[in-house]
Amino acid sequence: MISSDPKQVKAICFDRIHIENQTSLNIARKNGAYAFLPTVLKDFDTEHIVDEVKKSGLRGRGGAGFPTGLKWSFVPRNTGKPTYLLCNADEGEPGTFKDRDIMRFDPHLLIEGMIMAGFALGVHDAYIYIRGEFLHEVEVVDAAIKEAYAANLLGENILGSDFSMNLTVHRGAGAYICGEETALIESLEGRPGRPRFKPPFPAIEGFYRCPTVVNNVETLATIPAILEFGGDWHAAIGVPNNTGMKIFSVSGHVNKPGNYEVPMGTSLKVLIEEYCGGLQHGTVPKVIIPGGSSTPWLLAEHYDTPLTYDAMMKAGSMLGSGAIIVMDETADVIALTRRLAHFYAHESCGQCSPCREGTGWLERVMTRVENGQGCEEDLTVLHDAATHMAGRTICALADGAAAPILSLLKHFPDEVRERLMEKAA
């Protein structure tokens, strides 16, 4: 059970995750799922809900960290068009695997969060866009939705209220870019997943050019607790402006990789040393990618950085989706960069020239460099090609593709030069 004392909170999204068969509605309900929903539907008005979420300080858990309540408040009312709620469950960022656990172990938490969010936004049709590779999760969530419909938790007049909402699962087809919200919308509409330029923003013109809110799984799964215990309760967890709990997916050279839900503001070192059992080799990491592969790298000197959006920004990186990839001294950072370059070259949607041509170019040069066929000029080429894609394209994929290259050049130029020399000799 989640404690009503913010100091005592151990978990929010993962609170019931270890309970066996929590995916079944009966068991979930026994453990408190949907218990607070009737109160919300009966006693809460929509503005109150948006206010509570604003008050909670909850920031989008998908990567950008945009305040959720603010996002909701952008949705225009009474446009004559339907408003859509889309759950972004296209968890494709390399290193991230948190939403998956919510979906496969506690799908009713997500569904409950979506009902509440849908109620707050006046949504009649909501969708969960699940990553194509998550076959098992699709099955689990689908089964949970079916049970929820049977129990009148979804569909017409939910629990006897005036509120009706349909929830549909859509399986992605394996494109990383569909995790970008406008590409997700395009894909859901049945078109190739290519991001749209903004403005207009989805809140004004999203799914089928109607007002649309796209929220991450973890974000939506946090909503029930915020409404039950209040925005202030949530705001008291973590540190100011970076409130609440956050799930971190830790991978790489740590002894106990996995998902850990900790209060925001916990330091990187504490997470890795105390929760993840420390590094496999040595005492300080060589590279930490703090927010998924698209975020700039941190070094040992940043080991004490608190896990907050602001502190990470200050350290020159981003908290992103909370996917922490840890590399100890045994890591070949050049091979790592080449592999990431391959990923982005493969996943670029192809519409913007810099990203379409730049990502492939970076990969090819990195491959040469890795194989010792590089030359000094390649360092300038890598730098130019990466710098001038980032921030020049419709979406942020190019920024993500540039980040590892620029981090490598910034932090390990000597290692790269050494590789050039090594093979030249």
Next chain:
Amino acid sequence: MTTLFINEEEVTVSSGTSILEACRKQGVDVPYFCYHPELSVAANCRMCLVEVEGWGKPAASCCTPVGEGMRVTTQSKSLSKDREMIMEYLLIHHPLDCPVCDQGGACKLQDYTEEHGAEHGRYKEVKRAVVDHNLGPFVSTCMTRCIHCTRCVRFADEIAGTGDMGVLNRSDHMRIEGVVEDALASELSGNLADICPVGALLDKPSLDVSRPWEVKRHRSICTQCPQGCDIVIESRGDEVIRIKPDYAANEPWICDRGRYVHDAFRAKERILTPFIRDASGVQAVNWDMAVEKIVRLLKGKRVGIVFSPDWSIEGLTAIRLLHDCVFDDAKVAFDLHRRDMRPFAFEEGFGMTSKQIVDANEVVILGSDLRQRLPILMQGLRQRSLAGKPVIRIGAMNYRTNSELSADALIRPREWAAVIARAMQQLKDLGKSAAGMDAWLSSVSERHEAGKLLADALLSDSCALLVGEEIRSHVDAAALIHGLDLIARASGHGEEGRDARNLIPEGMNASLLSAVFGDVRTSVGDLFDAAHDGELDALLLIGSDPLGDGLFSMQAKRAMGKVPLVQIGAVSGQVSEYADVMLPASAYSEVEGTFINMSGEIHLADEPLSTVGDARPLWKVMMRLIQGFGMDIPAVDMNEIRASVQSYLPSLREVWGQGVDHNTWRMPVARQRDANVLPVGVNPAMPLDVISRYSMYREGAWVRASASLVEAGNIRALDDVLVHPNTLKEAGLTVGECVIRTASGNYTFDVGVRDDVVEGVLFISKRGVAGDLSCEVMASLGGGQ
């Protein structure tokens, strides 16, 4: 309105304008590839980056709306580096084949490389090569050159409406391709080559022929349909390389018919010198000998003159001068599709401009394959329909439109009177009437429900009736048009400035023709019959090809076989087999002249190409003939010819005198209030109506002389004879050879079926043998032989 600063200059534009458009309006140069003023914004090339003060990163100006007080910079060191890098990204896979690329010299990529690119490329890896795609006879592909701006894809989706270009794959495997391995389905497909900013899509018929800097550009007027688009003809010496839209004009697109007819200008069908036919066959002669022979053939004879309406109005008036000076009792005919010569209450021509039609509340297409007849107007209607405004059609076939029709009623030609009567009845019941309406109404007993669509549309504040070939060629056309005139006037759509009446003419210059030839005009069919029946001694054919076009090929053939024929024209065609003398006249691209389009708008052609062979402008040919007959020449130069035109149409003085803005100046269409023709309630003798189908790839001697248009016509060919499956079933027949019984005899044809045509109608294409059925209005089907 929003005020912003572009490079420190204050600019005010309407809110919602993009920064790029604001820059263009201000004359500030911002480079771009994917932006196109007629297409939706894609924002994918990223070439149009600009800096906005206070923004952390450069903004793509094409998709960023202006904001109040925004400070935009279009030139800076950092932007220069960005543009240099964008060029480098785009060029890493682009082949270095500019010397063999038709686009070279007129290529955005090349220009920007010069302007913004680095001195050399740094890409050392493997280059991409892309498989080409066959897009049919008009557009060639070299997809390795593609920079993926998606202009072609957006054109196919938004303008053509065919969606036959698409994007496949992602990352640098992304390819632009024809979606199906088939010729492009659009009648505007040639514009793809124009909008492609690089050499990926090029004009196939003129591929690898010329370089942009070698060609001379001549502003001219297309006479391939009554729209009369402004065009630019590119020539090199004697060759005509290609035809493009005139970008200085209002209309950004031209159709494939008007564009790819260019190879006909130098085709073997061109008449280059005078020819005469004697005992030893056809031989080239000089002008004097040819004129002498004509004088011998025609002097003192009863002559019939058939001409094409597409000559310049100076040439057309010269035909009248020839008539008046030499054959003043001769009958003349020019409309190969008009059976009914009684005066029309509204003559051929439009009461509205294209823009007024597109903007009207209601548009009703009455019996026309508008997409083939007037592709550019249809494009306007398509955009209108996409914007959610209604387009209604009543006619015999679901002619393809590539856009949604709000209503589409299939009716047979014999039902037109009932349709109009139904509409008239509705207006009358609402107390709206016009003098003569009761008489018209009481002469028609049937009512057809499709008339409700017509009446409802007319009840709107603004309405456009587009009256097409199914009515114009009707045996009772004058009565039908009188009926339409009555309902238009009754509903308040029959006055100047609020005129819904638009009769689609056969060709250009309709409003001149009724003024100049109204009193001497006869039907083409009657004229040929008169020749066959011995009432005429000789025929003079000026640019017209009644064997290939129109409804009277059978009569024409009979007449030409009987009396001597003099042919004057630019292209020969089948008619030449009968000609005793041929004189070459310059093509429309080779004359200085004035043209009037369907809406009465004036277009002046004043940059003629040099003419080929011994051809002379038509008006000079006419004068030479008048001289040959020993008469005084009424006009010796262009001014005198134009003075003659002005004697018929005084208002043209403004056009030639002051140089006229053809956006505002219009020649009014002839109206005849006294045309009072009632429908004749004949009992149809045969069960099936015959409709002669129009094809933009077949109709017209010019088109038949163009190899690429002929190829396109073959690709798009439907069966020679088409009926609804039920029509065939009722006759107890199956697809294949059938006997078609008509008033003139029985014929055997292969008959095909289509679901989207009205039952009880035989559609025939004017191709080969089926063309001979064009003159029929009714038929019945019999068993195979």
